[in-house]
Every structure is written in structure tokens, then in C-alpha cells.
Amino acid sequence: MSRQEWGYLWFLLKDIIKREKGWFADMVIFGVTEAILPYISIFGMGKLLDGAYEGAQAERLFAYALAILLGTLACRLMMDRAAAGFWRKLDYTKDLESRGMNAKSLSMDYEYLEDVHVQELRSRAFSKSYFGIQGWFMWHFRYVLEAVISFLLTLCLFLPVLLGEGGRGYGMIGISLGLCLVIGIMVRTNYRASVHYIREINKCYNTMDGLFHKKRYFAELLSGAEAQKDLRVNAQQEEINKEIETVCRKLREKELFQNRLYEKRKAIDLSTMGLCELLVYLFVGLQAYLGQISIGGVVVYVAAMVRLTSAINYFGVTLGNMKQMAMFAGDYAQYMGLGQRKYVGTIPVEKRRDNRFQISFEHVSFRYPGAHEESIRDLTISFEIGERMAIVGRNGSGKSTFIKLLCRLYDVTEGVIKLNGIDIRKYDPEEYSRLFAVVFQDFRIFAFSLGENVAASEAADKERVRDALRRAGLGERTEELRAGLATCVGKDYGEDGVAFSGGEKQKMAIARAIYKDAPFVIMDEPTAALDPKAECEVYAGFDKMVGNKTALYISHRLASCRFCEDILVFDQGRVVQRGSHEELKEKEGLYRELWEAQARYYDTVF
Secondary structure, three states, X not given: OOHHHHHHHHHHHHHHHHHOHHHHHHHHHHHHXXXXXXXXXXXXXXXXXXXXXXXOOHHHHXXXXXXXXXXXXXXXXXXXXXXXXXXXXXXXXXXXXXXXXXXXXXXXXXXXXXXXXXXXXXXXXXXXXXXHHHHHHHHHHHHHHHXXXXXXXXXXXXXXXXXXXXXXXXXXXXXXXXXXXXXXXXXXXXXXXXXXXXXXXXXXXXXXXXXXXXXXXXXXXXXXXXXXXXXHHOXXXXXXXXXXXXXXXXXXXXHHHHHHHHHHHHHHHHHHHHHHHHHHHHHHHHHHHOOOOOHHHHHHHHHHHHHHHHHHHHHHHHHHHXXXXXXXXXXXXXXHOOOOOOOOOOEOOOOOOOOOOOEEEEEEEEOOOOOOOOOEEEEEXXXXXXXXXXXXXXXXXXXXXXXXXXXXXXXXXXXXXXXXXXXXXXXXXHHHHOOEEEEOOOXXXXXXXXXXXXXXXXXXXXXXXXXXXXXXXXXXXXXXXXXXXXXXXXXXXXXXXXXXXXXXXXXXXXXXXXXXXXXXXXXXXXXXXXXXXXXXXXXXXXXXXXXXXXXXXXXXXXXXXXXXXXXXXXXXXXXXXXXXXXXXXXXXXXXXXXXHHHHHHHOOOO
């Protein structure tokens, strides 16, 4: 393996020791005692046979037997206790690993979450083993440890034979070295066969990933009623069945190919192991024939050497598995090692009851990582206290990117954003985020209770939650619910939940923004699931609720503009027009074009 691969494995080992010291200790004790246990019987049996052959007294033989019994018992107790701890933790190590990766996901820079390569790292590192990458590593590391201990113990027992007992038999050194060389070649062969097997299996897995994605896609597609409407109306059932059968057939072919690879690998494994054992028998038999070892020694050396060859043979297999593991450990190490790109400030945000906060963009430009063009270009604007500002434009004009920069989900590429004259990067991120109540375009309502969704906390002020729901237009609906604020949103956790409509969920998101009571209120496409009339009603009610707060309405639908003193028209990352609704609809330009295209939907409302 390369130096980098060993580095990835070392990172994984350090991470395990840091997080799970007790588990690592159990693994070490388990591996060491498992290696030592058979040698107690091997060595003790040799002593018993030699004692009996030499006519030793019964007391001496009894002492040997008692020592074997007590040594085996003590070692067995230690091994069983460590093994219980090791297997218990191994059963849910993937859950613990997932918890660590989830914690990393919640704390990393937001830009990583929108990076498809970063998410691929997480997927590869997490999904390749039943026990997770850490559990898989510990499983194999135990066998590596056992092989090393077995090698050292056998070397200690076998050294007199290799050199000739009592200083005799130095002519056997060449044969001994030859035996070691042949065993080394067998181990090397086993390792190379294992690496080849792993390489071919990885190629097979890589081609199967797309098939597994398709299989999951079809399973999800056919599990609900929504997709079935289109399938049945368009008579596509037969087409879908053919696609599923094709995927299943290709997966079966890949699995058969893997089985053939495994059988070939197993044949090499058994052949090298059998040859090593044969050579050991011949070597020890020759030593016994020449009188170099006793009868008890024959038993000890044969058993020890067979044990060693088995351990070393598996060691070669494990090294091959370690090479594959290093690849996944590399994905895990890169994901967990992602650094903080954004500067983390420490200045506390001034606490002001009058909400006198002002934000200004000064020559701000921004380009997404890996993108060739800027999404925001040389933007200079400021928000006055208590102002209502609408930001409109076509899809892809930079409106949502503007919000991400304002909330500091991303840092600017050029220029600076200031809060009360201070660069926002210098503020404590958590304190800065408390200034904003945002309803994002792609908002999420979670499978929690209604009250927890609105309060974003288990410790919800029920009266404030009800008030927020009422002001968002869900007051009557809440009163109809049997469990009230304790109603679970959706049926993900059971049949007691309620499947709310898309429009109702959007109102929940608006209620969440109302409940937060932040100085800046941002509505990013908050009414996409509502009809024009309901949209205007929401904006009218929300405008009254905002009070003296600074409110930003981002939309490509222009109903919000009637409630705003200032309108910014975005196009290709720039502000191309600015003014009030009445001013802009009278001028030639993009705003007038958008308004005339949509005005007929609002004629009956305004």
C-alpha cells in the first residue's frame, strides 16, 4: 500500500481511539487473548508429554495440568469479557459513525452541503459496510493484531528449533531459512491474490452503483400513489416492468461474477495454506528424525507452526482488505477533515430594543465554488430601518443567492457586507443569524409536532405558537386538530400524524418566521404553492404583522411589490432598476414587462 493509504488508515485509527477508547481497548484485549489462548494449551501439552515420556512424578504432571487449566481459564475470562464489549459496540458502530458524520454535516460550512463531490464522499464512506468504515476497520485490525501476536509467540517457541536445540544442528539453519522464505512467498502470493480480488470487486461495485440507484428509484416510484397516476394514464406499466427486469438481471449477472471471483480467491487461499502446513510437517518431522526435538516438542512445534501459517495466511488476506478499506477511509478522512473556510468572528451583535440595525452591500460580487460566472455582480445597496423592500426578477437572476449572502451561508467573493458599519464576518455567526427570520423558497417542515415546527424547539411558548399560526392563516385549522399543537406533521412516524397540504406547510413556515420575532424578516418565494388571491392575502397580513421590522420580499411573482416602498429588479446578478411600484410600472424596462405579464392574475384582487 502507498504511504497515503497508510495515512488514511492511521487517521481512521486515531479517530476511533479519540471517540471510543473503551472499544479500542476491548478490541486489543480481545485480539491479544485470542492469539495467546491456543498457545497456552500447545505449550502446556508439550510439557505434559515430555514429562510423561521422561517418567516425571505425578505431582509434577498435575502441576502442569493445573497451570494449563488456570492459564486457559484466566485467558478465556479476559477474552470473553473483552469480546462481549467489542461485539456489543460493533452492533451499533454504524449508528455511532453516522452520528459523528451528522454532527460534522451540521457544523461544516454551508457551501460544502451544496457541493455534490462532498456529499459523494459522505455516501461512499458511509454505505460500503454493514458495520460502517470504523467497525469494518476494527474487525480486520483485530485479525492483524492476532496474526502479529501469533508470529511473535511462535518465533519464541520455534527459535531453538530453527537454530538447533542445545547449540546442535546448525546445519538446519539453511533449511529453516528456506522454510521461512517459502512461507513468505506464499503469504506474498496470498496478498497479491487478495489485492487483485479487491480491485476486481471494486470495479464490479462501481458498475453496480448505478444499478442500485435505479433499483431504489423504482422502489420509491412504485411505493406511492402520485407516480401511479401518470403511469396508468399513459399506460407505462409494461415499460416500467421491463426496466425493472433489466436492472434485476444485470444485478444477478454482477453477483454471479462476484461469486466466481470469490471461489477463485478461496482456491488460492486454501492451496497456499495447505502447502505451508505440509512444509511445516516435513520440517518438524525431519527435526524429530534427526533427534533435534523431543516428542512433546513435535506436538508444540507442529501445532504452533500450523497456527502461525493460518494466522499469517489470513494476514495476507487482511492486508488486501486493508487496501480496499484505505480507499473508503480516504473518503471518510477527507469528509471529516473538511476545514472551516469561512472566517469565524467573535464580536457580539449589539442588543437593541428599537431594532435599529442597518445592512449595506458595498460592491459585492459572488461566484459559487467551481462556477465560471458570477451570480452577483458589483452590488451596492442598503436597507433602511423599518423599510419594506421587494426584490424581483426572473428565475436565476440572483435573488436567492442574495439571501444566502445576507444570511452568511456563503461569504462574498469580492466587496463587503456590513451591519451597522462593521463587516458581518467579524460578528459571532450564531448571534448574527438570530437577526433573521427567513422563509426560504425550498423551506422544510419536519416530521415533528406542529408546535415544535413553529417554535423550532421542544420548549415552545404555546400562546406565541398559536398567535403565530393564527397570523399566518392557520388558526382555524389548528383548532380543528384533535391533538392541537402536539399533532405530528406527516405520517412518517405513525398513523396519528396529519398529512398537511403544501399551502398549509408554507403557512407553517411563515408562522415559524413570525414566532422567531427577528429584526429582519425575509420571505424568499414564500407563496409559490398558493393561488394569486391567497398570495395577496398572505402578503397583506404579513405586511401588517412585520410592524417596524425591516422586511425583504423576494419573488418572481409581483404581488408583494404593492406593499413595498422600494423595489429592486435583479437581472443576471445586477440591480437593473430601482423604485416604487407606481414608478417602475410606468417606465420601460424589465419590471414593467414582468408586471404586464402577471397583472391579469391580480386585477380581481387589487
